[in-house]
Amino acid sequence: MCGIVGYIGNKNAQNFLISGLKRLEYRGYDSAGIVTLNAEGEATLLRAKGKILNLEEKLAANKRDDKIGIGHTRWATHGEPSETNAHPHRAGKIYLVHNGIIENYKELKENLKEHDFKSQTDTEVLAALINSFYKDGEYPLANAVVQALKLVKGTYGIAVVSCLSPDEIVVARSGSPLVIGVGHDETLLASDASALLRHTKRAIYLNDGEVALIRKNSVEIKTLNAEPVSAKVEEIETNIAAIQKGGYEHFLLKEIMEQPESLMETLRGRVNAKDGTVRLGGPGLSEEKLRGIKHLVIVGCGTAYHAGLLAGYYIEQFTPEITVETVIASEYRYRNAYIPKDSVALIVSQSGETADTLACLREIKKQGIPTIGIVNAIGSTIAREVDGGTYVHVGPEISVASTKAFTSQAIAMVMFGLTIAQAKGVKSSMLRPYVEEIAKLPEAVRETLDSTHDIVKNVAEKYAEYEHAIYLGRDTAYPTAMEGALKLKEIAYVDANAYAFGELKHGPLALVDDRFFEMALLPEGELYEKAVSNVQEVLARGGHIVAVTNVEDFDLPVESVIKIPAEIRLFAPILMNLVSQLFAYYATVAKGLNVDQPRNLAKSVTVE
Ligand code: G6P
Numbered sequence: 001m002c003g004i005v006g007y008i009g010n011k012n013a014q015n016f017l018i019s020g021l022k023r024l025e026y027r028g029y030d031s032a033g034i035v036t037l038n039a040e041g042e043a044t045l046l047r048a049k050g051k052i053l054n055l056e057e058k059l060a061a062n063k064r065d066d067k068i069g070i071g072h073t074r075w076a077t078h079g080e081p082s083e084t085n086a087h088p089h090r091a092g093k094i095y096l097v098h099n100g101i102i103e104n105y106k107e108l109k110e111n112l113k114e115h116d117f118k119s120q121t122d123t124e125v126l127a128a129l130i131n132s133f134y135k136d137g138e139y140p141l142a143n144a145v146v147q148a149l150k151l152v153k154g155t156y157g158i159a160v161v162s163c164l165s166p167d168e169i170v171v172a173r174s175g176s177p178l179v180i181g182v183g184h185d186e187t188l189l190a191s192d193a194s195a196l197l198r199h200t201k202r203a204i205y206l207n208d209g210e211v212a213l214i215r216k217n218s219v220e221i222k223t224l225n226a227e228p229v230s231a232k233v234e235e236i237e238t239n240i241a242a243i244q245k246g247g248y249e250h251f252l253l254k255e256i257m258e259q260p261e262s263l264m265e266t267l268r269g270r271v272n273a274k275d276g277t278v279r280l281g282g283p284g285l286s287e288e289k290l291r292g293i294k295h296l297v298i299v300g301c302g303t304a305y306h307a308g309l310l311a312g313y314y315i316e317q318f319t320p321e322i323t324v325e326t327v328i329a330s331e332y333r334y335r336n337a338y339i340p341k342d343s344v345a346l347i348v349s350q351s352g353e354t355a356d357t358l359a360c361l362r363e364i365k366k367q368g369i370p371t372i373g374i375v376n377a378i379g380s381t382i383a384r385e386v387d388g389g390t391y392v393h394v395g396p397e398i399s400v401a402s403t404k405a406f407t408s409q410a411i412a413m414v415m416f417g418l419t420i421a422q423a424k425g426v427k428s429s430m431l432r433p434y435v436e437e438i439a440k441l442p443e444a445v446r447e448t449l450d451s452t453h454d455i456v457k458n459v460a461e462k463y464a465e466y467e468h469a470i471y472l473g474r475d476t477a478y479p480t481a482m483e484g485a486l487k488l489k490e491i492a493y494v495d496a497n498a499y500a501f502g503e504l505k506h507g508p509l510a511l512v513d514d515r516f517f518e519m520a521l522l523p524e525g526e527l528y529e530k531a532v533s534n535v536q537e538v539l540a541r542g543g544h545i546v547a548v549t550n551v552e553d554f555d556l557p558v559e560s561v562i563k564i565p566a567e568i569r570l571f572a573p574i575l576m577n578l579v580s581q582l583f584a585y586y587a588t589v590a591k592g593l594n595v596d597q598p599r600n601l602a603k604s605v606t607v608e
Helices: 013-027 052-060 105-110 122-134 141-149 251-257 259-267 287-291 302-318 355-366 381-385 404-423 428-463 477-492 501-506 528-539 572-590
Strands: 003-008 031-037 043-049 068-074 089-091 094-102 154-162 169-174 179-182 187-190 202-205 210-215 218-223 295-300 323-328 343-349 371-375 388-391 468-473 495-500 516-522 545-549 560-563
Touching (some): 003 094, 003 154, 013 031, 013 068, 068 154, 122 154, 141 169, 169 187, 251 572, 259 404, 287 404, 295 302, 302 343, 302 404, 302 477, 355 381, 371 381, 371 404, 404 428, 428 560, 428 572, 468 501, 477 495, 477 516, 477 572, 516 528, 516 572, 528 545, 545 572
Parallel strands (some): 295 323, 516 545
Antiparallel strands (some): 031 068, 094 154, 154 169, 179 202, 210 218
């Protein structure tokens, strides 16, 4: 949420800032801005509402060969998306970009009467506050930043430059990620390592409560209490190809289609189909500890939450004496929930930066419950703060709607469940079918994507103009239906909701009319016939049903049928979800909407 970039070196700063912002545009995209300084400290501030493209147009008439600058792409929190509210914000001689929320900005603003506020943002308050300590250069910039941050309540990742010292950038973080790229004769800065990749693979991940003074050839880090921190330079693990579209029209389609490989990466070295076992090194729990687990709390937001719900159904199927509670992080953090001592918490997050999920992690840790991360972004805050973890290794997910992460998160959590069941001595005849299917899944994912692609496209185009949709499923197909509805809502702006088949008669059936279509997920299994009866009830009321099924002799008179390969039984819902992903994608394309950057949303939600 919001992207930050910064540059200091010998090259053209404007060029780096613009290309970096384009990389980060998926994090927020309602306005953007950059400021650069020349050697004399003269600033060129460019800001524009909307996409980076609008900013580039302004840049064309304002090219500078400045060697230092900071930039920002915004996801509005305080104040509408507009040029005035776009960052960088100025106060006196300083410019500031900020990711996060200053919660006590109103209170702080009361004491900053001398500043002529131009915007409605909390960020401008912080700029003015820093300037009130800086006193137009009377005190060092880094000191002024520290003094100001000591008064701030909230979250921030910030970068500050001053016209009076055009050879330094001061950055700080608390709750919003910042990565410093260490180059040759240049130092770079971004809120996401992907923006640095073209320039360097050497990075310093700033921790909460740290402030860094960045120069062309040095990075000096201290805590807010002025204790020096020795900077640890790490290697960025992603490659350039992973953050490009690779011939696809949209990142979303690329990410859907790369699931055979991304899932394979999740399984690599962890599944032994021959002896029917799985092995996860990352969680770091002893056999004894695993054996003693009686309760799992799974915490996530959005798609990660759905992956947790789905995994919970599976884990309960094969693990004796265990309860699984999957919770929405933004709710759980304020619940007065008692977590029994023999619990383990799974913290699920693609980005590893989601504010509510991170807050839950910290709360749960306080209760002394072991925390295991199910995270994709390597080195992210959640990955660093959990007690142990399993990276899903799906590579960067750029499109705002999450796809490949869901598949791998669900399976990684099922594998964690299997390690518990193994430790508890569950018979291998019980676990083997799960392990064998997991091993076959990457290939089945490929087959499903190939065999259903064209038909899903046709069906999606047919239903694209409906304003309402009901997704239906039960058991493991129910969280799958929830995830399918979320995809359609997020990118195609369809009012799509999911219900458990059994709940239809308790309300949603009243909705069925020609404004709605129903997406019925119908995996073969013991509840299939019951779900079929519910489908009949919808049909009898004139429903427009799209059925997704692996039942070979499926012959219900529904409007459209999408068949998925029959070989996979237990994990058929995972394959059905691929259909939902493609369906949402093609419905969005048919409507001419922005697939990768849906309105009002952002990829990584680093504010509460
Ligand atoms: C945002 C994204 C979703 C994602 C959710 C949780 O809303 O748009 O795609 O599922 O955040 O993100 P996380 O990075 O914690 O998995």
